[in-house]
Amino acid sequence: MKRNTWQREAVRQALGDNEGFVSAQSLHSSLRVAGSPIGLATVYRALADLAVEGEADSLQSIDGESLYRACTPGQHHHHLICRNCGLTVEIEADAVERWAKSVAAEHGFTQPNHVVDVFGLCAACSVAADPSRP
Amino acid sequence: MKRNTWQREAVRQALGDNEGFVSAQSLHSSLRVAGSPIGLATVYRALADLAVEGEADSLQSIDGESLYRACTPGQHHHHLICRNCGLTVEIEADAVERWAKSVAAEHGFTQPNHVVDVFGLCAACSVAADPSRP
């Protein structure tokens, strides 16, 4: 049976408090800094559970570590992420879902997963990077 | 100044001989099995160089390791990858390209990059994994 512990809740809340994607390590250390005695292994477990339950999205950062972010549960979606400030927008992509499924089936592949993320500069960071073109 | 060594050439060739994405580790061990005394660190360095020069594509596998594959430089494409045997099919995705661009613009994002990869089990591995459902 699944149990509710203050640790799970602390991780869920810490995730929700954060705007963009965070690593398990940094989430753990910010919890510790905030005075929580939560253990690192527990943070990893809680994040993995949240990801399975659909309450968190996860992606692999460039250097291979897993990053997590709170998300609206129950809905499969992808992300538009500012590579400067980390601002993240959730995007729906039914067309992409169908495309991924069909392209997999077309080549005889089963159990298709897909990784679809768009990185860019958000409006604010675009202006900051090139003020001449607002 | 950059120097040409047989080790770089061996890595480039081993990559080209391979059908799908390979990890640095497995590439190294197959080179060793083939009789080459090449070192592991050198394989990592050669692969990183090839990726920077555009002669290899790299991606992060589900479990966090970097996988590499030879590719024709200057051409943008995506991949359909068997997560069991590594078999890779290059896929065209003009529709996805346009979708990524438009969704980025729609939210005020500029300079859009995107990560689009589909993982699954290829026909052969699907049968091997579940022979009852060929």
Place this chain on the structure above:
DNA sequence: AAGCCTAATGAGATTCGTTATCAATAATTC
């Protein structure tokens, strides 16, 4: 409230991919 069962925790050890170190080697230039 007390007790039981067992899921969950957490400190530390462990695994494993990748990178850094640094003396030795060898590719290029002169």
Place this chain on the structure above:
DNA sequence: GAATTATTGATAACGAATCTCATTAGGCTT
């Protein structure tokens, strides 16, 4: 051929993530 110096490679170091297992505590029953 000698000099220069990029490159190599064995090994150490690093870091993210997982595992171990004794301990803790959540939720149920009585």
